[in-house]
Amino acid sequence: MKFSPQFEQRFEEMVSHYPTRRSVLVPTLLYAQDETGYLSDEVIRELAERLELTELEVRNVISYYSMLTTRPRGKYHVQVCTNIACLLRGGEEIFEHCRQTLGIGGGETTSDGLFSLAEVECIGACSWAPAVQVNYDFHENLTREEMDKILGHYKKKGTQ
Amino acid sequence: MAFLVSHPDEVKIVSQRFGLGAISIDRYLELNGYKAIQKTLAMEPDTIINEIKNSGLRGRGGAGFNTGLKWSFVPKQAPKPKYVLCNGDESEPGTCKDRLIFEHDPHAVIEGAMIAAFAVGAHTAYIYIRGEYRYLSLIMQKALADAYARGFLGKNIFGSGYDLDIYWHGGAGAYEVGEESALMESLEGKRGIPRIRPPFPAVVGLWGGPTVINNAETLASIPHIILGGADWYASLGPPKNGGTRLFCLSGHLERPGVYELPMGYNLKKMIFEVGGGIPGSRKLKAVVPGGSSTPCLTADEIDVPMDFDSLMKRGSMLGSGGVIALDESTCIVQFALRTMKFYQHESCGWCIPCREGTDWLKKTLARFHAGGGIRKDIDNMLYLSENMLGRTFCPLGDAAAMPTIAFVKKFRSEFEAHLEARGCPFEKAGVVEQLPVLA
Ligand SMILES: Cc1cc2nc3c(=O)[nH]c(=O)nc-3n(C[C@H](O)[C@H](O)[C@H](O)COP(=O)(O)O)c2cc1C
Ligand code: FES
Secondary structure: OOOOHHHHHHHHHHHOOOOOHHHHHHHHHHHHHHHHOOOOHHHHHHHHHHOOOOHHHHHHHHOOOOOOOOOOOOOEEEEEEOOHHHHHOOHHHHHHHHHHHHOOOOOOEOOOOOEEEEEEOOOOOHHHOOOEEEOOEEEOOOOHHHHHHHHHHHHHHHHO | OOOOOOOOOOOOOOOOOOOOOOOOHHHHHHOOOOHHHHHHHOOOHHHHHHHHHHOOOEOOOOOOOEHHHHHHOOOOOOOOOOEEEEEEOOOOOOOOOHHHHHHHOHHHHHHHHHHHHHHHOOOEEEEEEOOOOHHHHHHHHHHHHHHHHOOOOEOOHHHOOOOEEEEEEEOOOOOHHHOHHHHHHHHOOOOOOOOOOOOOOOOOOHHHOOEEEEEHHHHHHHHHHHHHOHHHHHHOOOOOOOOEEEEEEEEOOOOOEEEEEEOOEEHHHHHHHHOOOOOOOOOEEEEEOOOOOOOOEEHHHOOOEEOHHHHHHOOOOOOOOEEEEEEOOOOHHHHHHHHHHHHHHHOOOOOHHHHHHHHHHHHHHHHHHOOOOOHHHHHHHHHHHHHHOOOOOOOHHHHHHHHHHHHHHHOHHHHHHHHHHOOOOOOOOOOHHHOOOOO
16 A cells, blocks of 8 residues: 555654544545545555554544545545525535536446535535535535536546 | 625624735734734733633633633643644534634634643644645644744743644544534544543543643634733623624625624624625525524514623524524525434434434424425424433534424424425525625
8 A cells, every 4th residue: 555755744743743643543534535535445454554443443433424435436526515504595406406417416426437426514615605615625606607617627627 | 715705893803814814924923923922921821811711702612611711620730631622623504714714814723722722731732623624724734834933833932941732633524523522532533422521621631631622713812812901802792702703694695704793793783784684675584693503583583682691591592603594585494404404414323312313303304394294293393302402412412402493483384384285385495596696
């Protein structure tokens, strides 16, 4: 299992910040996932070993956090907030629009592997609702037209 | 990234550096940065704690506990190391203020954490930021590195002989992790399951050591109080509710946004003047005053000062500062359902009243909204919610039950209308095209 030098450097540094090794687990899982796309058996084995945990302990933590996944997602993970502030300003319509445009449902990935779609809980953009996060990027005050532009942008970026 | 707005009634304290580039340490220093910590280092810890206590600053995370009082619970002598933990998990629906602080003024959070640490005798602090806020984590990591590079953190800070380390920590998606004891579990690398209290974190917290846990906005307010004085800060708000607050206005408003207003600012004015009122010719139906977990107020109930005690008297809460306006086109049953879907999804499943209660309520509300409700459901929802109150391990159960009780009691006729119509008599909660989009 090979991670980037940046990952390794950050890992070494973070471990020194806490009295127990396992404390780095949650942010480290997310960093690992950012590099590998999802938390494969191999990644889990590797991190369990490094942090002196059992694989089961690591899986237990993974299953708790909504951003962590043990299955591949699309290159661009489209996360549409439909929680209350977004609901009032058309979050559900944005979600429905993404479903139709991408031709997939929540939790699914397009056949070319480019997009996956998820309905998510509040992402802290309530005053700029409706809001979507694509991977880590925020897109706010959305309309259907705006959403089309955003999806088009990622499609272009992803197929270049 | 997020858009800044302003209004003449604002009193900018926590937000005074927003938009001014204070993300750079030099700029922060020019704008009075790191002065408060230097002043603090020459003070007695007890004097600092008293100053914060007297300022009337109450926790901005939701519960509204007096911050100085919380700090005073940390034992002077402790066999284990003490810690300060900044709560930047910000996940309560309706709340998007800590995000602005991290984005525009990260050093204020660091400085606030430094003051808290020195006051309680902690040599390590952590700033926990939710996983979704990756760009803010990068900002914070950079800010911390800059502070270390200047010697503001590490050994012998500002030549005081005091050692202090502050580290960033990140989450990975979980509302429950914002609850203080679950937050500590998460930081220790575990599932975010709450801990039983007592003992409270101030006595037994991270790795068994006394731990002060404060919201990011609470900590960012601290340096201003040290510099401006407790009396000045207290005088900005009503008694026992010092200072200002970042109110996150959202929902059916002309000018949604995050505004910093004095504590006790009138809610009606906040909705109709600051927030610009309701778009179109529609009428206001209700306001959720402090994030999704706070009981709603009907349009007739909003002539109320926005401070912790006044809202408590009206049977609601100031919570996390998320003010959500619902106009007459909103279906309360749908709104209650979406609220409950959230709590059901976020319940950690550890205790039964919360895990089962939220699930039953969600299922009942879903059936009801779809037209399959029976009359008995209405009282059943109340019965279920009332039996969750105070019976769960952590307040997530209460957070789910309280708004539900208010929706059912205050809008019973809407629930009945769903029975008669055998479905939702409203069309849609919101129509994107009709709403103004911020420039
Ligand atoms: C379910 C739940 C979620 C919470 N989420 C947050 C949060 O995201 N941020 C926060 O600061 N406080 C949150 N709180 C409140 C914390 O438990 C705690 O009271 C707070 O961080 C203390 O800081 P303060 O006194 O400065 O407000 C939450 C509480 C509960 C019960
Ligand atoms: S409710 Fe959608 S971002 Fe908060």
